[in-house]
Amino acid sequence: MDSPTSAGDSSTARIVARSSMMDSIRACGLSGLAGVRIDKEVLRRRLLMPEYLRLAMLDSIKKKDVDGGDQHFRLHGSDDVPCPESPMVVFINPRSGGRYGPILKERIKQLISEEQVFDLHDVKPHEFVRYGLACLEKWANNGDRCAKETRQNMRVVVAGGDGTVGWVLGCLGELHQKGREPVPPVAVIPLGTGNDLSRSFGWGGSFPFAWKSAIKRTLHRATMGPICHLDRCSWHVVLQMPGGEVVDPPYSLKATEECSLDQTLEIDGDVPDKVNCYEGVFYNYFSIGMDAQVAYGFHHLRNEKPYFAQGPITNKIIYSGYSCTQGWFLTPCMSDPSLRGLKNILRMHVRRVNCSEWEQIPIPKSVRAVVALNLHNYGSGRNPWGNLKPEYLEKRGFVEAHADDGLLEIFGLKQGWHASFVMVELISAKHIAQAASVRLEIRGGEWKDAFMQMDGEPWKQPMNKEHSTFVEIKRVPFQSLMINGE
Template structure:
């Protein structure tokens, strides 16, 4: 490595005495302008994750690069911030600068990135470190939304050095996160998969802390809660995703690169009937027949949302990227926006965009510059109620992780409710697709769509949510194999 490259890398390196507890404190000759910690899922991207780990270790200190298959990010970050606080208390200037300027790099799929974002939320720091995402998954919606691309990156030294330089100059941008709660009874019969912790997304975990006044707080009822950063969807798109993940789980050797994964996904979409749903998908399983949808535009006031009978898939979007870079919401023109009270899809306005799709052909209109799905609503909170009907199950998906959801077979009700959680700080490049409501250069129709009163406590319902916190919402439980993440 030439002297110039070595000099550049000094801006990213953190001295070992900060990274390794108990090390002898040394006087630093250089204060890094962009200290980084890198977390890499070596199971992502076929062999790319492992190659990327080797390259990062060769460029940075090996103590600031972590293999997520061997190191728990919550333990790493807790230890780092504890060490920084101790050193700062002794007057260590470098420790203070590292804490102030620290940036996080996470390499993996959207599931891996969501895991890290949840861990950072769990720290509840006054100034959480911003995060840059390396696209190593199949869809890579998070990296694409903030300008880091959707194709798997190069793993050579020059490619990694170029990425580090982008991290150094990237701007910070806030992003909303969303809390989801699901209540259901354990099905006594039916052909559904058993509901076990590993059959649900890693970000959706069982818990038992429901209020005593909760109507579903009864024997035989399970309550789940979790969260997402990108999207929650249900219907045919989730069904195709479930088939893909099931196939990948059964034959992991067939899914070694991004192109093969995407090709397999398209084949499954065809075999699942997503392109010809009228032949393979009975109308009794359309969304309007399966669920009753309520939205909350203003705090405390639920209203029914009409779902067209032809809609077979509903997507609740937080970011302007779905299925590998498509934007289902699009950009409503000013006339329609004023008539329907719609805005562009900001990532920090406390609003979800709810979009419907009839079939895969409907989804293909997103490939055109002005294409979009059926815009159903923008809302601060949404509630889905499933009652006994023609179907005994449906499919759901959250940030790329699908599951098969049993539906009521008697007079029971399955309830899914989504509400605002918190915000994290992302790093964005000039190619960023996401828009901020606080950025003067972002297009906007109305200034204040987010009702801040929704953050106020509101009786038992809000008090229950407040107890959850952001921590366990996104935490990967012990014993979960990292390869199950995208």
């Protein structure tokens, strides 16, 4: 074992690890709402926006023009129009998890309206923020009472996996950056495979079997649930890579013209004449190495053969089987550079809490995946960092881990066997550091690609022999808001 845990902590951890059944119950809306009858028409009145607002927002989004829906306001006054108590929009990723998105889309349209349900293949969340919400804000400032109340009280539901939730939250974060408050809070319908972010906020870890009644209960809970402030629970990622390389990053990582890397840590070697920069936000974890490579391969397998994606349980079985084929469990040739540890390509610096100096942290030779974990849900509800004894924390210079402490827990996974034992909590992960900021430097050599992922959304990162790729992670300076589903 890498570190001991107390008997009580170990017992508690196992209870958490075996909570998938309770997650399903919560996802079905049976926790807290058991026996409560939710009237469909009453719920609809609470959620449904007036038609002229719905159409104005939709036209603005389609035309990518804040003024695109003006005609609907000129035709309809708002003085005698009732405003909804909890106006709501729903984003659905039809390709998440078991691909229940199309079914959910039709069901939710029946419960609310077609214009308030957005397929993420057709409408991106940043388009909703920049045009749909901006349309409401414009007419609220022009004196439209219903537009003002709708904008103030709006809530958002995301039907998808952790990556989809993070994508929407990151786009909504633009509102805070530009002073366009309030930021709508977000609830979740878990459609992904792991759904660790969803679990962390009480929305369950799997799509329920009794989905028709569950959707109605979920929308009801989304209107009533308390709001959690995530000002200390989200992390900004900057990626700087040599220019000329081609990368296909996840939706949550966007191209930007400038890289804001910390200048107090000097870069060794020459900086290329041209660099490409990306930035984004994650809420649960960032990882590099073999776990991201397995996730990348699984995503491509599922996209090429969608008939495999029949539900979270099926996905997990396929995922486990796929990981066995990638050399993580059985390394056929240690001389193959693609199967060596991350020490060969990765250099890591961290800033500890209340410290301005960067400190280089060695990567253990045996480690093949490095994970920076925030919310302590990883691998479908596990906590690989563990509940550590006080004497071990003191010895290593760590503090007790909390989701809102402004620290990332950085740990390593060795082989697939080690990762498997960590997931069932027979042993702990390889504890590396706790950090308030992280700088990763990746240099190729014989390696051509590295694999990374943010909140379960993986990508292949090309590497250069002459110039390094940098990833810098810092806490987000603005708030994101989640609705607590418990």
